[in-house]
Amino acid sequence: MACPEFECSVTSPVIQFYHGKLTMAAFLARAQSLNVLAFKMAVIWIMLQILLYYLPDVFGYILPGYAGGTRHGAVTPAGHQLKYNVNGLQSWTITITLWILNGVYFKWFSPSIIVSNWGQLFWVANILGYSLSVFVMIKAHLFPTHAQDRKFSSSIFYDFLMGIELNPRIGKMFDLKLFVNGRIGMMSWSVINISYAWKQYEVHGFVTNSMILVNLLHGLYVIDFFWNEAWYLRTIDIQHDHFGFYLCWGIFVWLPWTYTLQGFYLVHHPTLLSTPVFFGVLLLGIVSYSIFRAVNHQKDLFRRTNGNCKIWGKSPEFIECDYYSGDGKKRRSRLLLSGWWGVARHMNYTGDLFQSLAFCLATGVSHILPYFYFTFISILLFCRCYRDEDSCKLKYGKNWDKYCNRVPYRLVPGVY
Numbered sequence: 001m002a003c004p005e006f007e008c009s010v011t012s013p014v015i016q017f018y019h020g021k022l023t024m025a026a027f028l029a030r031a032q033s034l035n036v037l038a039f040k041m042a043v044i045w046i047m048l049q050i051l052l053y054y055l056p057d058v059f060g061y062i063l064p065g066y067a068g069g070t071r072h073g074a075v076t077p078a079g080h081q082l083k084y085n086v087n088g089l090q091s092w093t094i095t096i097t098l099w100i101l102n103g104v105y106f107k108w109f110s111p112s113i114i115v116s117n118w119g120q121l122f123w124v125a126n127i128l129g130y131s132l133s134v135f136v137m138i139k140a141h142l143f144p145t146h147a148q149d150r151k152f153s154s155s156i157f158y159d160f161l162m163g164i165e166l167n168p169r170i171g172k173m174f175d176l177k178l179f180v181n182g183r184i185g186m187m188s189w190s191v192i193n194i195s196y197a198w199k200q201y202e203v204h205g206f207v208t209n210s211m212i213l214v215n216l217l218h219g220l221y222v223i224d225f226f227w228n229e230a231w232y233l234r235t236i237d238i239q240h241d242h243f244g245f246y247l248c249w250g251i252f253v254w255l256p257w258t259y260t261l262q263g264f265y266l267v268h269h270p271t272l273l274s275t276p277v278f279f280g281v282l283l284l285g286i287v288s289y290s291i292f293r294a295v296n297h298q299k300d301l302f303r304r305t306n307g308n309c310k311i312w313g314k315s316p317e318f319i320e321c322d323y324y325s326g327d328g329k330k331r332r333s334r335l336l337l338s339g340w341w342g343v344a345r346h347m348n349y350t351g352d353l354f355q356s357l358a359f360c361l362a363t364g365v366s367h368i369l370p371y372f373y374f375t376f377i378s379i380l381l382f383c384r385c386y387r388d389e390d391s392c393k394l395k396y397g398k399n400w401d402k403y404c405n406r407v408p409y410r411l412v413p414g415v416y
Contacts, residue, residue, distance in 0.1 A: 032119025041117065042124045049183040052094060053174070057087035067230035074234045076166055078148035079329065084233055085173055088182050088226035092190065099191055103198060112199035114192055115267060122257065129252035133160065133245040136176065140164035151242055163244025177243045182229065185251040190222050192256055196263035200270060209278050210271040213362040214262045217285040221355065224293060231300050236388065262363045262370045271364045285358035292351030295340040299348075302336050311339040319406075321399040335396065335403045344409045346388070349381045353411070385410055 016022035060068025071086045103111040114121065137160050144150055149166040153159055168176045193215050201207050225232065232238065241247060273281070301309050307316055316338040324330055340347040356377040363370040389410075393400045410416055 032117075032122075034123040035117075035120045038117050038120035038124045041113070041121065042128065045188075046184070048095070049091065049179070049187060050174075052091035053085070053087070053179055053183060055087060055090065057085065057090055059087070059090045059093075063089075066227060071230045071233060073167075074239050075331075076146065076149045076239075078146060080146050080149065080167075082167055082169075082175070083173065084175060084178060084230075086229045086233075088186075088229040089223070091183065092187060092222070092226045095187055096190060096194070099194060110198065110202070112195050112202055114195035115199040115264075118264075122253070125252045125256065126249070129245075129249035132176075132180070132252070133248040136163065136165060136168050136243055136248065139168055145169040159244070161245050163242030163247065166242050167238070168243050177238065177241075177247065178233075180243075180248065180251050181237065182226070182232075185255045186222050186225050188256050189259060190219060192260045193218050193263045196260070196267050199267050203267070204270050206270075208266060208270045208272055210273050210362055210364065211263065211266045213273070213278060213282060214266065214359065216282070217355070217359055217362060218260075218263075220285070220289055224289065228293075228296070231296065234300075234303070236384070240391065258376060259373060261373055262359055265363055265367065265370045269363075269367065271366070273362070273364065281358050281361045284361070285355055288351045288353075288355035288358060290351075291340070292348055292355060295348040295351060298339040298341060299336060302334070307334060311336075314338065317342070319399050319403055321396045323395050333396070335399065337403070337406055342407055343413050344411055345404070345407050346381075346385050346410050349385060350411045353378060353381060 057068035059066055066089065068086050068089065071084050073082045073084060075081050099111060102108050110116070140150055140159075141164075144165055145168050146166070150164045151166070152164060153162075170176065197207050197211050197215055200211055298311050302311065302316055302318070307318060309316065316336060318334040318336050318338070321333045321335060322330060323333060336342075344350060353374075356374045360371045360374045389400075389404075392403075396403075
């Protein structure tokens with residue numbers, strides 16, 4: 001409500017409440033109410049993404065370097081290795097093509113329909129997020145996909161919040177975590193941004209270079225996700241995070257309403273950037289993305305080749321580690337010491353942080369609201385740093401201490 005009702009100010013309603021100029025009844029009266037159209041939009045969107053999810057991947061055959069089709073995830077703590085139909089890039093291309101063709105040719109509805117029903121969709125997204133959270137909680141108890149990979153605590157509230165099942169599925173191939181993360185979360189991100197640009201054009205008669213920059217930088221991030229979807233199967237999101245309210249509600253509600261704040265702000269406050277600022281922010285975004293991608297690529301290359309590769313022109317250094325998985329079997333892993341992984345322990349997070357800063361700088365510096373995303377990502381990644389390291393310490397023991405001695409900095413070499 002901040003932008004459409006209070007000129008994007010988050011303090012104005014608080015001040016008005018304090019001085020008695022705004023009552024709770026008047027505040028709620030400004031909120032958009034739930035309607036049938038928003039439900040229809042959500043159902044059609046989800047059904048379309050389910051259909052695209054099941055389509056056989058073609059891009060893997062025609063795009064050099066793209067890993068699509070049937071792929072295996074990492075071994076779970078209980079020893080399971082799941083199959084996935086990796087076709088996110090194909091689904092994204094079809095979705096965005098249909099969305100744009102509708103706007104310029106078919107004209108079934110205005111692509112700005114999302115912005116026009118933003119408040120109503122907020123209620124629907126909350127209903128879906130809570131409903132799915134309850135469903136996966138019940139499923140984990142009554143018909144889990146892999147019972148051995150469940151994680152229970154002494155608190156039913158914690159189990160609901162953080163999830164019980166690691167990779168809940170409906171049938172053999174419909175993976176709820178990958179579908180919700182990729183098709184509901186990342187796919188929506190692109191479509192919402194296009195809707196913002198369309199709305200800005202409808203309202204103001206032009207699209208600002210700041211809006212174009214936001215779409216370019218966000219689009220690069222989303223396309224990277226789908227291009228590397230097979231790699232994503234081996235990240236902490238899939239390997240370690242259990243599927244509960246934290247992910248269900250977070251992806252249905254938190255991601256669409258916070259990650260896209262820059263575009264939403266620019267709809268109501270169109271900002272024209274100078275040419276040096278435009279290209280400076282674009283350069284920051286591209287360099288940050290390049291670091292983010294290079295760091296992850298090095299780790300993925302090292303794993304795929306079992307260390308038989310070159311990183312920065314040299315054979316990689318590493319520490320051999322033995323550990324025990326949840327099924328009691330002894331397994332072996334390696335901690336990479338070369339390339340970016342010898343510069344800082346989480347340089348992928350460093351790239352991600354500066355990339356998120358570029359997202360926000362694209363809106364200018366006249367308002368704090370678009371910078372909420374950078375603030376949130378900073379807190380998230382700092383917390384994830386410590387969570388990752390606690391997990392690695394528990395898993396690798398003294399070998400993790402050796403790695404930390406060799407690579408003493410977490411995020412910024414020489415600083416932190």
